[in-house]
Amino acid sequence: MPTYSLKINGTEQQLEADPAMPLLWVLRDMLGMVGTKFGCGIGQCGACTIHVDGQPMRACSIPASALVGRDITTIEGLASDTNLTALQQAWIDLDVPQCGYCQSGQLMSAAALLESKPNPSDDDIDAAMAGNYCRCGTYVRIRQAIHQAAASKTAMFYDATEKNQEDLV
Amino acid sequence: MSERMSNRQQNNELIESVEQAMHQQLQQKTAGLNAMNRRGFLKLTGIAGGGLILALSTMPEVLAADATEEQTDPLAGTLTLNTFIKVQTDGKVQIYAPNADIGQGVRNALPMIVAEELGVKWEDVEVLQAPVDERFGRQSTAGSNSIYRNFETMKQMGASAREMFIGAAAEAMNVPRDELKVVNSQVVHASGRGMSFAELVGPTLLNQPVPDPGSLRFKDKSEYTIVGSSEITGIDNANLVTGSPLFGIDIRLPDMLYGTYHRCPASGGKVVSANLEEIKAMPGIKDAFLVEGSGKPRELLDGVAIVGTSTWAVFSARRKLRVEWDESEASKDNWDEIVAKAELVKDSLGDEVIKEVGDVDTVFADPANKTITAHYEYPFLAHVCLEPMTCTAHYKKGENGEEDKVEMWVPHQIPQRLYGGIEGIHGLKKEQIQLNPVTRIGGGFGRKLYSEYANEAIAMAKRVGVPVKHTWTREDCMHHDFYRNGGFQNLKAAVDSEGKLVAWQNHLILMVHNGRPAVGGRLNPAEFPMLNLSNVKGTQSRFDIGTPCGALRAPGANFNAFVVQGFIHELAETAGRDHLEFLLEIMGEPRWFDEGNIRSMNTGRAAGVIRLAAEKAGWGKPMPPGEGLGLAFQFSHAAHAAEVAHISVDANKKLTIHKVTAAIDVGPIINLSGARSQIEGAVVEGISHMMGQKITMQNGRIDQSNFHDYPVARMAAAPSEIDIHFIESDFSPTGLGEPGLPPVIPAVTNAIYMANGDRIRKLPLVEAGYSIA
Numbered sequence: 020m021p022t023y024s025l026k027i028n029g030t031e032q033q034l035e036a037d038p039a040m041p042l043l044w045v046l047r048d049m050l051g052m053v054g055t056k057f058g059c060g061i062g063q064c065g066a067c068t069i070h071v072d073g074q075p076m077r078a079c080s081i082p083a084s085a086l087v088g089r090d091i092t093t094i095e096g097l098a099s100d101t102n103l104t105a106l107q108q109a110w111i112d113l114d115v116p117q118c119g120y121c122q123s124g125q126l127m128s129a130a131a132l133l134e135s136k137p138n139p140s141d142d143d144i145d146a147a148m149a150g151n152y153c154r155c156g157t158y159v160r161i162r163q164a165i166h167q168a169a170a171s172k173t174a175m176f177y178d179a180t181e182k183n184q185e186d187l188v
Numbered sequence: 189m190s191e192r193m194s195n196r197q198q199n200n201e202l203i204e205s206v207e208q209a210m211h212q213q214l215q216q217k218t219a220g221l222n223a224m225n226r227r228g229f230l231k232l233t234g235i236a237g238g239g240l241i242l243a244l245s246t247m248p249e250v251l252a253a254d255a256t257e258e259q260t261d262p263l264a265g266t267l268t269l270n271t272f273i274k275v276q277t278d279g280k281v282q283i284y285a286p287n288a289d290i291g292q293g294v295r296n297a298l299p300m301i302v303a304e305e306l307g308v309k310w311e312d313v314e315v316l317q318a319p320v321d322e323r324f325g326r327q328s329t330a331g332s333n334s335i336y337r338n339f340e341t342m343k344q345m346g347a348s349a350r351e352m353f354i355g356a357a358a359e360a361m362n363v364p365r366d367e368l369k370v371v372n373s374q375v376v377h378a379s380g381r382g383m384s385f386a387e388l389v390g391p392t393l394l395n396q397p398v399p400d401p402g403s404l405r406f407k408d409k410s411e412y413t414i415v416g417s418s419e420i421t422g423i424d425n426a427n428l429v430t431g432s433p434l435f436g437i438d439i440r441l442p443d444m445l446y447g448t449y450h451r452c453p454a455s456g457g458k459v460v461s462a463n464l465e466e467i468k469a470m471p472g473i474k475d476a477f478l479v480e481g482s483g484k485p486r487e488l489l490d491g492v493a494i495v496g497t498s499t500w501a502v503f504s505a506r507r508k509l510r511v512e513w514d515e516s517e518a519s520k521d522n523w524d525e526i527v528a529k530a531e532l533v534k535d536s537l538g539d540e541v542i543k544e545v546g547d548v549d550t551v552f553a554d555p556a557n558k559t560i561t562a563h564y565e566y567p568f569l570a571h572v573c574l575e576p577m578t579c580t581a582h583y584k585k586g587e588n589g590e591e592d593k594v595e596m597w598v599p600h601q602i603p604q605r606l607y608g609g610i611e612g613i614h615g616l617k618k619e620q621i622q623l624n625p626v627t628r629i630g631g632g633f634g635r636k637l638y639s640e641y642a643n644e645a646i647a648m649a650k651r652v653g654v655p656v657k658h659t660w661t662r663e664d665c666m667h668h669d670f671y672r673n674g675g676f677q678n679l680k681a682a683v684d685s686e687g688k689l690v691a692w693q694n695h696l697i698l699m700v701h702n703g704r705p706a707v708g709g710r711l712n713p714a715e716f717p718m719l720n721l722s723n724v725k726g727t728q729s730r731f732d733i734g735t736p737c738g739a740l741r742a743p744g745a746n747f748n749a750f751v752v753q754g755f756i757h758e759l760a761e762t763a764g765r766d767h768l769e770f771l772l773e774i775m776g777e778p779r780w781f782d783e784g785n786i787r788s789m790n791t792g793r794a795a796g797v798i799r800l801a802a803e804k805a806g807w808g809k810p811m812p813p814g815e816g817l818g819l820a821f822q823f824s825h826a827a828h829a830a831e832v833a834h835i836s837v838d839a840n841k842k843l844t845i846h847k848v849t850a851a852i853d854v855g856p857i858i859n860l861s862g863a864r865s866q867i868e869g870a871v872v873e874g875i876s877h878m879m880g881q882k883i884t885m886q887n888g889r890i891d892q893s894n895f896h897d898y899p900v901a902r903m904a905a906a907p908s909e910i911d912i913h914f915i916e917s918d919f920s921p922t923g924l925g926e927p928g929l930p931p932v933i934p935a936v937t938n939a940i941y942m943a944n945g946d947r948i949r950k951l952p953l954v955e956a957g958y959s960i961a
Binding site: 037039040044048049051053055056057058060061063064070093095097098103109110114115116119120121122123126128141143144146148149151153154155156157158159160161163185 | 245289290291292392410421422423424425426428429430431432433434437438440446471472499500501503504572573574628629630631632657659660662798861862865866868869870871872873876894895896900901902904905906907909910961
């Protein structure tokens with residue numbers, strides 16, 4: 020079995036695996052990182068959404084061996100050790116999850132959206148989140164949570180700017 | 189592996205071992221308590237690890253069972269009713285959530301009721317998922333029944349423990365009990381002095397007598413701070429948003445292998461042979477073997493099991509599998525043939541008369557009346573829970589004459605049912621089966637009620653001797669579901685010269701599998717509006733099919749609403765009357781259809797939700813061309829629910845659902861955010877059912893295989909707004925998992941008629957050329 024190394028959430032992981040094995044199963048079965056979920060296996064439902072170099076991708080449909088040298092981020096690496104992201108906090112505050120199974124993937128898609136569009140419109144959200152099913156139907160709250168996270172990130176930016184200015188004064 | 193992951197795994201192992209140890213201790217304690225005291229009193233007993241446990245067995249009717257059951261089982265007797273509270277030495281309270289959470293929020297709701305009566309601050313509560321055990325009562329997540337069945341018991345649990353805290357504080361503070369009350373995890377005296385739960389955990393609390401359940405007083409609704417609070421959100425949210433392992437599919441055990449199971453594509457086919465040697469030689473494959481089932485889809489179907497070192501390995505090997513099936517007893521269903529057969533009986537009555545009141549024929553024959561007919565059709569549907577069917581099993585051969593044991597993690601809506609289901613196939617008795625709690629279940633919707641996936645996992649685990657995590661592919665889930673039955677209803681009804689509904693006739697085609705009518709598939713003689721009218725005829729025809737059917741969220745109601753509420757709108761139009769007024773007139777005077785039974789329909793509650801939904805949605809306001817408001821009502825699962833959809837539809841039949849307004853009466857709301865979530869989710873699910881979902885079959889084989897041909901509504905299809913209003917009547921609370929779903933489809937299809945004049949009598953809409961944003 021070939022060996023290779025993947026950089027996942029900032030940590031290099033040595034693997035000995037079938038090169039065709041999709042990242043999803045490497046994460047779940049080999050590395051025990053089960054936050055990334057299996058939903059369909061054909062890239063239709065988005066439950067396995069992760070980031071590769073910051074772009075949202077479906078881990079069920081990419082052979083892990085194709086990701087050598089790339090930066091992989093999973094739901095386990097979305098927050099820093101001590102702080103949830105504004106998105107995760109908004110998800111908690113607005114009580115988004117129902118069964119919760121799809122929410123890792125939803126958050127990863129939403130995080131990528133806010134990186135590219137810090138203040139998305141409803142249409143931007145609908146387009147960016149189109150690859151993620153929520154079988155329980157939490158879509159209305161997901162939209163709200165993304166808006167709330169966008170607003171709080173903007174607020175944090177202004178807070179920081181004001182603080183900097185105060186420091187300068 | 190990162191440090192964080194290994195820490196997390198250690199935590200999980202720790203949690204698992206603590207849960208197991210606790211379970212064993214509880215069993216010992218309960219046995220001990222029961223032996224000491226069979227009068228059904230609450231006893232407080234110290235357990236190892238600095239905690240205390242209040243085991244409650246207070247219901248008088250339990251005591252009768254006590255004496256008889258105890259002779260055969262020392263644990264029995266306290267088993268019928270036992271939910272419980274643990275108090276830590278720091279005053280924190282642990283509350284067991286007895287039922288499985290499939291997304292309906294019951295891990296919040298039931299403990300919230302306990303906490304409310306106890307008087308503990310919600311922040312001081314830790315919710316533990318209860319082991320599968322009869323001491324927790326009927327651990328059933330089905331039929332929107334969790335709240336209805338458990339509300340009083342949960343109140344008793346909390347109130348009993350509260351009285352014990354008060355008793356302990358009365359002794360410690362040397363004041364009369366009636367001068368004390370419990371507020372925010374403190375017992376407070378009228379003077380303002382108080383003692384915290386933490387201060388009270390000790391021998392005095394331990395020795396408190398248990399209040400007679402009949403003496404317990406419960407809070408008035410106006411005193412509630414937890415129940416109905418808008419501030420409380422899902423207890424697992426923080427773990428969900430960080431990807432913590434909470435689901436059955438996330439289980440990991442030492443030496444664990446992975447399994448897949450291949451069944452005959454036509455349900456009920458028997459396995460003859462397979463290229464097992466070739467499969468066994470594939471990378472990562474540990475074993476491949478044939479399994480003989482019982483022929484019953486709920487128990488175990490014949491198949492080929494493959495076990496290997498990863499899910500990927502077994503799924504990959506399965507693609508190379510070649511199986512010879514004996515399909516002599518397998519399903520031969522063809523959807524097109526079912527449709528053709530229904531066409532033949534379209535204009536006749538069914539041979540089975542379900543309900544007959546008055547004389548519909550005379551009313552229909554009266555030329556003064558307007559009589560119309562309509563034929564409605566709805567497809568088979570699959571559940572598509574996003575967490576595929578999964579089960580982890582560890583089979584341990586008994587040594588030195590001991591019996592075999594199996595330890596299992598099964599995401600299941602009624603896990604206690606598994607005992608019988610497993611015994612019937614594998615011969616294991618209940619004592620040999622350990623069902624471990626699963627924290628969350630990735631969707632249920634009525635799919636996770638049977639034993640087949642557990643029995644498949646046991647077959648594999650028994651063969652290989654190490655734990656096996658068995659996961660269904662999405663294709664397995666699509667091909668081997670217990671489908672919501674498709675069907676047909678032929679309606680005829682008349683309005684008189686004043687535009688009043690005066691006669692109603694319904695002929696329903698019932699799907700029957702192996703002699704068993706589909707769940708919710710029968711014509712219900714109490715189905716609205718058959719109890720409201722004095723000339724009614726309901727008949728049924730039976731079609732035998734080979735496709736297994738089962739419950740899907742709001743069984744029966746989820747298609748009857750489309751049919752009945754659509755046809756009532758047709759009748760209102762025929763009568764030239766406003767739909768709202770017409771519907772309210774059918775309700776008539778406020779009354780129960782079954783006096784004293786809060787699970788029966790009450791026309792006053794019905795009219796209440798209909799009026800409220802209409803009012804909040806701005807019923808009657810003029811709409812521009814291409815826009816419409818549609819109304820629908822459905823009584824189901826003890827809930828009265830009305831919804832109004834505001835939609836636009838363009839010349840290309842592109843549909844936009846702007847807003848759905850819902851009004852629901854299920855009595856007091858327990859978990860407000862969760863309750864609203866249930867309605868929001870039901871609306872979106874209704875859109876999925878309505879727009880594009882349809883299961884068809886040819887020669888017994890389901891045509892659809894994954895989400896590319898069985899689409900779930902995506903975000904853009906969700907309404908911009910779902911506006912929810914609860915009428916918190918004083919009746920006992922009932923559940924909300926299902927009742928929000930049925931009215932959505934007819935609300936939208938009635939709105940489409942108002943927008944463009946197109947009457948929808950067949951689902952899904954995509955077949956009529958509709959699309960949604």
